[in-house]
Amino acid sequence: MKKFINAKIYKNNEATEILVEDGKIKEIGNNLADCKEVIDLGGKMVTPPYVDPHLHLDYVYTLAELGKTGAGSGTLFEAIEMWPVFKKTLTVESVKKLALKGVMDEVSQGVQHIRTHIDVTDPKFTGLKAMLEMKEELKDIVDIQIVSFPQQGMYTYKGGRELVEEALKMGADVVGGIPHYEPAREYGEMSVKATVELAMKYDKLIDVHCDETDDPQARFIELLNALVYLEGYGAKTSASHTCSFGSADDSYAYRMIDLFKKSKINFISNPTENAYLQGRHDTYPKRRGLTRVKEFMEHGINVAFAQDSINDPWYPMGNGNMMNILDNGIHLAQIMSPQDIEKDLDLITYNGARCLNIQDKYGLEVGKDANFIVLNGDSPFDVIRNRANVLASVRKGEFLFKQKPVEYDVKLDLGVKY
Numbered sequence: 001m002k003k004f005i006n007a008k009i010y011k012n013n014e015a016t017e018i019l020v021e022d023g024k025i026k027e028i029g030n031n032l033a034d035c036k037e038v039i040d041l042g043g044k045m046v047t048p049p050y051v052d053p054h055l056h057l058d059y060v061y062t063l064a065e066l067g068k069t070g071a072g073s074g075t076l077f078e079a080i081e082m083w084p085v086f087k088k089t090l091t092v093e094s095v096k097k098l099a100l101k102g103v104m105d106e107v108s109q110g111v112q113h114i115r116t117h118i119d120v121t122d123p124k125f126t127g128l129k130a131m132l133e134m135k136e137e138l139k140d141i142v143d144i145q146i147v148s149f150p151q152q153g154m155y156t157y158k159g160g161r162e163l164v165e166e167a168l169k170m171g172a173d174v175v176g177g178i179p180h181y182e183p184a185r186e187y188g189e190m191s192v193k194a195t196v197e198l199a200m201k202y203d204k205l206i207d208v209h210c211d212e213t214d215d216p217q218a219r220f221i222e223l224l225n226a227l228v229y230l231e232g233y234g235a236k237t238s239a240s241h242t243c244s245f246g247s248a249d250d251s252y253a254y255r256m257i258d259l260f261k262k263s264k265i266n267f268i269s270n271p272t273e274n275a276y277l278q279g280r281h282d283t284y285p286k287r288r289g290l291t292r293v294k295e296f297m298e299h300g301i302n303v304a305f306a307q308d309s310i311n312d313p314w315y316p317m318g319n320g321n322m323m324n325i326l327d328n329g330i331h332l333a334q335i336m337s338p339q340d341i342e343k344d345l346d347l348i349t350y351n352g353a354r355c356l357n358i359q360d361k362y363g364l365e366v367g368k369d370a371n372f373i374v375l376n377g378d379s380p381f382d383v384i385r386n387r388a389n390v391l392a393s394v395r396k397g398e399f400l401f402k403q404k405p406v407e408y409d410v411k412l413d414l415g416v417k418y
Protein backbone atom coordinates (compact mmCIF):
# COMPACT_ATOMS: atom_id res chain seq x y z
CA MET A 1 0.00 0.00 0.00
CA LYS A 2 1.20 3.53 -0.69
CA LYS A 3 -0.18 7.00 -0.15
CA PHE A 4 0.08 10.09 -2.31
CA ILE A 5 -0.40 13.17 -0.14
CA ASN A 6 -0.63 16.94 -0.52
CA ALA A 7 -2.46 16.77 -3.87
CA LYS A 8 -4.89 19.28 -5.39
CA ILE A 9 -7.30 16.87 -6.99
CA TYR A 10 -9.13 18.08 -10.09
CA LYS A 11 -12.89 18.37 -9.48
CA ASN A 12 -12.47 17.49 -5.79
CA ASN A 13 -12.01 20.44 -3.46
CA GLU A 14 -12.06 18.33 -0.30
CA ALA A 15 -9.59 15.48 -0.63
CA THR A 16 -5.78 15.80 -0.66
CA GLU A 17 -4.72 12.16 -0.42
CA ILE A 18 -4.91 9.08 -2.61
CA LEU A 19 -4.38 5.63 -1.12
CA VAL A 20 -3.24 2.95 -3.57
CA GLU A 21 -3.25 -0.82 -3.15
CA ASP A 22 -2.37 -3.39 -5.83
CA GLY A 23 -2.37 -0.64 -8.46
CA LYS A 24 -5.91 0.49 -7.70
CA ILE A 25 -7.31 3.50 -5.85
CA LYS A 26 -8.37 2.21 -2.44
CA GLU A 27 -9.44 5.51 -0.94
CA ILE A 28 -9.49 9.24 -1.64
CA GLY A 29 -9.78 11.68 1.27
CA ASN A 30 -7.82 13.21 4.12
CA ASN A 31 -5.82 11.73 6.98
CA LEU A 32 -5.97 8.29 5.39
CA ALA A 33 -4.35 5.19 6.90
CA ASP A 34 -0.62 5.28 7.60
CA CYS A 35 1.57 3.66 4.99
CA LYS A 36 5.22 2.75 4.71
CA GLU A 37 5.47 4.57 1.42
CA VAL A 38 4.25 8.17 1.41
CA ILE A 39 4.76 10.38 -1.65
CA ASP A 40 4.36 14.15 -1.20
CA LEU A 41 2.99 15.82 -4.35
CA GLY A 42 3.81 19.31 -3.07
CA GLY A 43 0.34 20.82 -3.40
CA LYS A 44 0.29 20.29 -7.18
CA MET A 45 -2.71 19.61 -9.34
CA VAL A 46 -3.61 15.97 -10.00
CA THR A 47 -5.84 14.96 -12.90
CA PRO A 48 -6.51 11.67 -14.65
CA PRO A 49 -4.01 11.06 -17.49
CA TYR A 50 -4.37 12.97 -20.72
CA VAL A 51 -6.35 11.26 -23.46
CA ASP A 52 -5.45 11.84 -27.11
CA PRO A 53 -8.54 10.56 -28.90
CA HIS A 54 -7.34 11.22 -32.46
CA LEU A 55 -3.82 10.61 -33.71
CA HIS A 56 -2.28 9.01 -36.81
CA LEU A 57 0.57 6.93 -35.43
CA ASP A 58 1.37 5.37 -38.83
CA TYR A 59 2.09 8.88 -40.18
CA VAL A 60 4.17 10.46 -37.40
CA TYR A 61 7.50 11.87 -38.56
CA THR A 62 6.85 10.76 -42.15
CA LEU A 63 7.13 14.36 -43.36
CA ALA A 64 10.76 14.44 -42.28
CA GLU A 65 11.25 11.01 -43.90
CA LEU A 66 9.87 12.44 -47.13
CA GLY A 67 12.58 15.08 -46.91
CA LYS A 68 10.02 17.83 -46.80
CA THR A 69 9.08 20.54 -44.38
CA GLY A 70 5.48 20.91 -45.54
CA ALA A 71 2.97 20.39 -48.33
CA GLY A 72 3.17 23.13 -50.94
CA SER A 73 -0.39 24.39 -50.78
CA GLY A 74 -0.97 23.35 -47.18
CA THR A 75 -4.36 21.88 -48.07
CA LEU A 76 -5.82 18.64 -46.80
CA PHE A 77 -6.33 17.28 -50.29
CA GLU A 78 -2.74 17.83 -51.40
CA ALA A 79 -1.54 15.96 -48.31
CA ILE A 80 -3.83 13.01 -49.09
CA GLU A 81 -2.30 12.83 -52.56
CA MET A 82 1.27 12.87 -51.15
CA TRP A 83 0.69 9.96 -48.81
CA PRO A 84 0.25 6.96 -51.20
CA VAL A 85 3.70 7.50 -52.75
CA PHE A 86 5.35 7.17 -49.36
CA LYS A 87 3.00 4.39 -48.24
CA LYS A 88 4.51 1.99 -50.79
CA THR A 89 7.89 2.15 -49.01
CA LEU A 90 6.62 1.19 -45.55
CA THR A 91 7.54 -1.97 -43.67
CA VAL A 92 6.20 -3.17 -40.32
CA GLU A 93 9.57 -2.31 -38.78
CA SER A 94 9.72 1.18 -40.31
CA VAL A 95 6.20 1.99 -39.12
CA LYS A 96 6.97 0.77 -35.60
CA LYS A 97 10.19 2.77 -35.43
CA LEU A 98 8.52 6.10 -36.19
CA ALA A 99 5.30 5.32 -34.31
CA LEU A 100 7.31 4.59 -31.17
CA LYS A 101 8.73 8.12 -31.35
CA GLY A 102 5.18 9.46 -31.49
CA VAL A 103 4.08 7.33 -28.55
CA MET A 104 7.10 8.53 -26.56
CA ASP A 105 6.23 12.15 -27.36
CA GLU A 106 2.77 11.65 -25.95
CA VAL A 107 3.44 9.37 -22.98
CA SER A 108 6.37 11.51 -21.81
CA GLN A 109 3.93 14.42 -21.60
CA GLY A 110 1.18 12.71 -19.62
CA VAL A 111 -0.91 10.82 -22.19
CA GLN A 112 -1.93 7.27 -21.24
CA HIS A 113 -4.76 6.70 -23.73
CA ILE A 114 -4.41 7.08 -27.49
CA ARG A 115 -6.91 6.38 -30.25
CA THR A 116 -4.97 6.04 -33.48
CA HIS A 117 -6.41 5.97 -36.98
CA ILE A 118 -4.46 3.50 -39.12
CA ASP A 119 -4.68 3.61 -42.91
CA VAL A 120 -6.07 0.28 -44.12
CA THR A 121 -6.30 1.18 -47.81
CA ASP A 122 -3.29 -1.09 -48.18
CA PRO A 123 -3.84 -4.74 -49.11
CA LYS A 124 -0.72 -5.66 -47.12
CA PHE A 125 -2.03 -3.98 -43.94
CA THR A 126 1.50 -2.91 -43.07
CA GLY A 127 0.48 -0.10 -40.71
CA LEU A 128 -2.21 -2.20 -39.06
CA LYS A 129 0.10 -5.16 -38.43
CA ALA A 130 2.66 -2.81 -36.88
CA MET A 131 0.09 -1.16 -34.65
CA LEU A 132 -1.53 -4.41 -33.49
CA GLU A 133 1.90 -5.52 -32.31
CA MET A 134 2.62 -2.20 -30.62
CA LYS A 135 -0.74 -2.13 -28.87
CA GLU A 136 0.20 -5.37 -27.12
CA GLU A 137 3.87 -4.55 -26.57
CA LEU A 138 3.15 -1.14 -25.01
CA LYS A 139 0.05 -1.99 -22.97
CA ASP A 140 1.80 -1.44 -19.65
CA ILE A 141 2.49 2.21 -20.42
CA VAL A 142 -0.34 3.25 -22.74
CA ASP A 143 -3.75 2.02 -23.90
CA ILE A 144 -4.06 2.17 -27.67
CA GLN A 145 -7.34 1.94 -29.60
CA ILE A 146 -7.02 1.28 -33.32
CA VAL A 147 -9.34 2.70 -35.95
CA SER A 148 -9.70 0.86 -39.25
CA PHE A 149 -9.35 4.01 -41.34
CA PRO A 150 -9.67 4.09 -45.16
CA GLN A 151 -7.46 7.13 -45.83
CA GLN A 152 -7.96 6.88 -49.60
CA GLY A 153 -11.67 6.22 -49.32
CA MET A 154 -13.93 3.18 -49.09
CA TYR A 155 -14.90 3.64 -52.74
CA THR A 156 -12.28 6.03 -54.17
CA TYR A 157 -9.83 3.24 -53.37
CA LYS A 158 -11.02 0.08 -55.13
CA GLY A 159 -11.98 -2.49 -52.52
CA GLY A 160 -11.55 0.00 -49.68
CA ARG A 161 -14.73 -1.04 -47.91
CA GLU A 162 -13.64 -4.69 -47.90
CA LEU A 163 -10.23 -3.71 -46.50
CA VAL A 164 -11.93 -1.82 -43.67
CA GLU A 165 -13.92 -4.96 -42.85
CA GLU A 166 -10.87 -7.21 -43.01
CA ALA A 167 -9.01 -4.90 -40.60
CA LEU A 168 -11.85 -5.25 -38.12
CA LYS A 169 -11.52 -9.03 -38.32
CA MET A 170 -7.77 -8.64 -37.72
CA GLY A 171 -8.41 -6.79 -34.48
CA ALA A 172 -9.07 -3.09 -35.08
CA ASP A 173 -11.34 -1.64 -32.37
CA VAL A 174 -13.11 1.13 -34.24
CA VAL A 175 -14.61 1.63 -37.73
CA GLY A 176 -13.48 4.76 -39.57
CA GLY A 177 -14.50 6.59 -42.72
CA ILE A 178 -13.76 9.69 -44.76
CA PRO A 179 -16.98 10.54 -46.63
CA HIS A 180 -15.91 14.05 -47.74
CA TYR A 181 -13.03 12.49 -49.69
CA GLU A 182 -15.24 10.11 -51.68
CA PRO A 183 -15.75 11.32 -55.28
CA ALA A 184 -19.43 12.26 -55.02
CA ARG A 185 -21.93 12.94 -52.27
CA GLU A 186 -23.68 9.62 -52.96
CA TYR A 187 -20.44 7.68 -52.40
CA GLY A 188 -19.83 9.62 -49.21
CA GLU A 189 -23.29 8.63 -48.02
CA MET A 190 -22.65 5.00 -48.97
CA SER A 191 -19.48 5.09 -46.88
CA VAL A 192 -21.27 6.51 -43.84
CA LYS A 193 -23.89 3.76 -44.11
CA ALA A 194 -21.20 1.10 -44.51
CA THR A 195 -19.35 2.44 -41.44
CA VAL A 196 -22.42 2.08 -39.23
CA GLU A 197 -23.33 -1.33 -40.67
CA LEU A 198 -19.83 -2.68 -40.07
CA ALA A 199 -19.72 -1.31 -36.52
CA MET A 200 -22.97 -3.03 -35.66
CA LYS A 201 -22.01 -6.26 -37.41
CA TYR A 202 -18.73 -6.57 -35.48
CA ASP A 203 -19.75 -4.72 -32.30
CA LYS A 204 -17.13 -1.98 -32.77
CA LEU A 205 -16.99 1.72 -31.98
CA ILE A 206 -17.28 4.35 -34.74
CA ASP A 207 -15.00 7.31 -35.46
CA VAL A 208 -15.46 9.05 -38.80
CA HIS A 209 -13.29 11.78 -40.30
CA CYS A 210 -16.39 13.78 -41.05
CA ASP A 211 -16.76 16.97 -43.10
CA GLU A 212 -13.12 18.05 -42.79
CA THR A 213 -13.70 20.92 -45.18
CA ASP A 214 -14.92 24.51 -45.07
CA ASP A 215 -17.73 23.65 -47.49
CA PRO A 216 -20.93 24.30 -45.52
CA GLN A 217 -22.71 21.88 -47.87
CA ALA A 218 -20.60 18.98 -46.55
CA ARG A 219 -23.23 17.54 -44.22
CA PHE A 220 -22.27 13.90 -43.74
CA ILE A 221 -22.57 14.50 -40.00
CA GLU A 222 -26.33 14.76 -40.54
CA LEU A 223 -26.54 11.24 -41.96
CA LEU A 224 -24.05 9.75 -39.50
CA ASN A 225 -25.91 11.24 -36.56
CA ALA A 226 -29.29 10.11 -37.88
CA LEU A 227 -28.16 6.52 -38.41
CA VAL A 228 -26.58 6.14 -34.97
CA TYR A 229 -29.49 7.94 -33.33
CA LEU A 230 -32.01 5.55 -34.85
CA GLU A 231 -29.87 2.55 -33.89
CA GLY A 232 -29.19 3.81 -30.34
CA TYR A 233 -25.47 3.81 -31.19
CA GLY A 234 -24.63 7.50 -30.63
CA ALA A 235 -22.62 7.12 -27.42
CA LYS A 236 -20.36 4.63 -29.21
CA THR A 237 -19.81 7.05 -32.09
CA SER A 238 -17.42 9.96 -32.56
CA ALA A 239 -17.40 12.48 -35.39
CA SER A 240 -13.89 13.85 -35.87
CA HIS A 241 -13.12 17.29 -37.30
CA THR A 242 -16.63 18.39 -38.51
CA CYS A 243 -14.97 21.64 -39.69
CA SER A 244 -17.82 22.45 -42.07
CA PHE A 245 -20.16 22.66 -39.09
CA GLY A 246 -18.27 25.83 -38.17
CA SER A 247 -19.34 27.28 -41.53
CA ALA A 248 -22.96 26.06 -41.46
CA ASP A 249 -25.70 28.62 -41.05
CA ASP A 250 -27.18 29.01 -37.59
CA SER A 251 -30.68 27.73 -38.26
CA TYR A 252 -29.29 24.45 -39.60
CA ALA A 253 -26.69 24.25 -36.83
CA TYR A 254 -29.20 24.62 -34.02
CA ARG A 255 -31.53 22.04 -35.53
CA MET A 256 -28.58 19.66 -35.65
CA ILE A 257 -27.37 20.49 -32.14
CA ASP A 258 -30.78 19.37 -30.89
CA LEU A 259 -30.39 16.08 -32.76
CA PHE A 260 -26.83 15.59 -31.47
CA LYS A 261 -28.13 15.92 -27.93
CA LYS A 262 -30.70 13.24 -28.63
CA SER A 263 -28.24 10.79 -30.21
CA LYS A 264 -25.48 11.37 -27.59
CA ILE A 265 -22.87 11.40 -30.36
CA ASN A 266 -19.33 12.56 -29.42
CA PHE A 267 -17.20 15.14 -31.24
CA ILE A 268 -13.43 15.33 -31.58
CA SER A 269 -11.88 18.61 -32.64
CA ASN A 270 -8.26 18.99 -33.77
CA PRO A 271 -7.69 22.69 -33.23
CA THR A 272 -4.05 23.10 -34.28
CA GLU A 273 -4.31 20.84 -37.31
CA ASN A 274 -7.50 22.34 -38.67
CA ALA A 275 -6.49 25.93 -37.97
CA TYR A 276 -3.52 25.15 -40.22
CA LEU A 277 -5.35 23.20 -42.95
CA GLN A 278 -8.65 25.01 -43.26
CA GLY A 279 -9.50 28.48 -44.54
CA ARG A 280 -6.99 27.91 -47.34
CA HIS A 281 -9.37 28.99 -50.05
CA ASP A 282 -10.57 32.04 -48.15
CA THR A 283 -9.07 35.44 -48.70
CA TYR A 284 -10.41 37.50 -45.79
CA PRO A 285 -12.13 36.95 -43.47
CA LYS A 286 -10.35 33.60 -43.09
CA ARG A 287 -12.12 30.77 -41.29
CA ARG A 288 -10.56 29.00 -38.33
CA GLY A 289 -11.45 25.43 -39.31
CA LEU A 290 -12.98 24.74 -35.95
CA THR A 291 -16.28 23.02 -35.29
CA ARG A 292 -18.72 24.57 -32.79
CA VAL A 293 -16.85 23.51 -29.66
CA LYS A 294 -18.23 26.25 -27.43
CA GLU A 295 -21.83 25.55 -28.44
CA PHE A 296 -21.39 21.80 -27.94
CA MET A 297 -20.13 22.44 -24.43
CA GLU A 298 -23.01 24.82 -23.68
CA HIS A 299 -25.52 22.18 -24.83
CA GLY A 300 -23.97 19.27 -22.95
CA ILE A 301 -22.70 17.53 -26.10
CA ASN A 302 -19.47 15.67 -25.46
CA VAL A 303 -16.48 17.21 -27.26
CA ALA A 304 -12.75 16.55 -26.87
CA PHE A 305 -9.53 17.98 -28.31
CA ALA A 306 -6.86 15.91 -30.06
CA GLN A 307 -3.39 16.22 -31.60
CA ASP A 308 -4.18 14.47 -34.93
CA SER A 309 -0.74 14.82 -36.53
CA ILE A 310 2.91 14.92 -35.57
CA ASN A 311 5.14 16.02 -38.44
CA ASP A 312 3.29 14.32 -41.30
CA PRO A 313 2.20 15.45 -44.77
CA TRP A 314 -0.90 17.05 -43.23
CA TYR A 315 0.80 19.11 -40.54
CA PRO A 316 4.52 19.84 -40.05
CA MET A 317 4.40 20.58 -36.32
CA GLY A 318 2.94 18.64 -33.37
CA ASN A 319 4.83 17.18 -30.43
CA GLY A 320 2.25 15.25 -28.41
CA ASN A 321 1.81 18.02 -25.86
CA MET A 322 -1.91 18.02 -25.04
CA MET A 323 -1.62 21.23 -23.01
CA ASN A 324 -0.46 22.95 -26.20
CA ILE A 325 -3.52 21.57 -27.99
CA LEU A 326 -5.76 22.79 -25.19
CA ASP A 327 -4.15 26.22 -25.20
CA ASN A 328 -4.72 26.63 -28.95
CA GLY A 329 -8.22 25.19 -28.71
CA ILE A 330 -9.48 27.47 -25.97
CA HIS A 331 -8.28 30.49 -27.95
CA LEU A 332 -9.85 29.38 -31.22
CA ALA A 333 -13.08 28.30 -29.53
CA GLN A 334 -13.16 31.33 -27.18
CA ILE A 335 -13.72 29.31 -24.03
CA MET A 336 -11.94 31.22 -21.30
CA SER A 337 -14.64 32.56 -18.99
CA PRO A 338 -14.14 31.66 -15.32
CA GLN A 339 -16.83 28.97 -15.74
CA ASP A 340 -15.18 27.65 -18.92
CA ILE A 341 -11.74 27.46 -17.33
CA GLU A 342 -13.08 25.23 -14.54
CA LYS A 343 -13.98 22.55 -17.08
CA ASP A 344 -11.56 23.17 -19.98
CA LEU A 345 -9.22 20.44 -18.74
CA ASP A 346 -12.06 17.99 -19.45
CA LEU A 347 -11.35 18.55 -23.16
CA ILE A 348 -8.06 16.62 -22.88
CA THR A 349 -9.11 14.21 -20.10
CA TYR A 350 -12.66 13.10 -19.24
CA ASN A 351 -14.26 14.10 -22.55
CA GLY A 352 -11.68 12.16 -24.55
CA ALA A 353 -12.30 9.14 -22.32
CA ARG A 354 -15.99 9.29 -23.22
CA CYS A 355 -15.14 9.34 -26.92
CA LEU A 356 -13.10 6.18 -26.33
CA ASN A 357 -15.94 4.64 -24.29
CA ILE A 358 -13.56 4.01 -21.39
CA GLN A 359 -15.35 6.23 -18.87
CA ASP A 360 -16.16 3.22 -16.66
CA LYS A 361 -12.44 2.53 -16.13
CA TYR A 362 -11.15 6.11 -16.27
CA GLY A 363 -10.97 8.81 -13.60
CA LEU A 364 -9.97 9.38 -10.01
CA GLU A 365 -12.40 7.13 -8.18
CA VAL A 366 -12.15 4.34 -5.65
CA GLY A 367 -11.77 0.93 -7.30
CA LYS A 368 -10.31 2.25 -10.55
CA ASP A 369 -6.68 1.87 -11.66
CA ALA A 370 -4.44 4.42 -9.91
CA ASN A 371 -3.64 6.30 -13.12
CA PHE A 372 -3.05 10.03 -12.87
CA ILE A 373 -0.72 12.88 -13.75
CA VAL A 374 0.74 15.71 -11.67
CA LEU A 375 0.69 19.17 -13.24
CA ASN A 376 2.99 22.04 -12.31
CA GLY A 377 0.33 24.31 -10.82
CA ASP A 378 -2.32 24.32 -8.15
CA SER A 379 -5.61 25.10 -9.93
CA PRO A 380 -7.19 24.70 -13.36
CA PHE A 381 -6.66 28.42 -14.03
CA ASP A 382 -3.04 28.26 -12.90
CA VAL A 383 -2.10 25.21 -15.00
CA ILE A 384 -3.93 26.39 -18.12
CA ARG A 385 -2.65 30.00 -17.99
CA ASN A 386 0.92 28.78 -17.52
CA ARG A 387 0.51 25.86 -19.94
CA ALA A 388 1.90 23.78 -17.11
CA ASN A 389 4.07 20.83 -17.92
CA VAL A 390 3.50 17.36 -16.49
CA LEU A 391 5.76 16.70 -13.52
CA ALA A 392 4.80 13.04 -13.16
CA SER A 393 2.70 10.33 -14.72
CA VAL A 394 1.51 7.48 -12.51
CA ARG A 395 0.10 4.24 -13.88
CA LYS A 396 -1.31 1.54 -11.63
CA GLY A 397 0.30 3.35 -8.72
CA GLU A 398 3.84 3.36 -10.21
CA PHE A 399 5.68 6.32 -11.74
CA LEU A 400 6.01 6.13 -15.52
CA PHE A 401 8.22 9.20 -15.07
CA LYS A 402 8.73 12.10 -12.73
CA GLN A 403 10.71 15.29 -13.05
CA LYS A 404 11.47 18.37 -11.02
CA PRO A 405 10.13 21.82 -11.90
CA VAL A 406 12.79 23.93 -13.67
CA GLU A 407 15.69 24.82 -11.42
CA TYR A 408 18.05 27.66 -12.32
CA ASP A 409 21.81 27.57 -12.14
CA VAL A 410 21.78 31.35 -12.34
CA LYS A 411 18.51 33.09 -11.57
CA LEU A 412 17.53 36.40 -13.16
CA ASP A 413 18.09 39.24 -10.73
CA LEU A 414 16.36 42.50 -11.66
CA GLY A 415 18.40 44.40 -9.12
CA VAL A 416 15.42 46.11 -7.51
CA LYS A 417 12.86 45.24 -4.89
CA TYR A 418 9.53 46.96 -4.19
Ligand code: FE2
Binding pocket: 054, 056, 117, 209, 308
Ligand atom coordinates in the same frame (compact mmCIF):
# COMPACT_ATOMS: atom_id res chain seq x y z
FE1 FE2 B 1 -7.19 12.62 -38.66
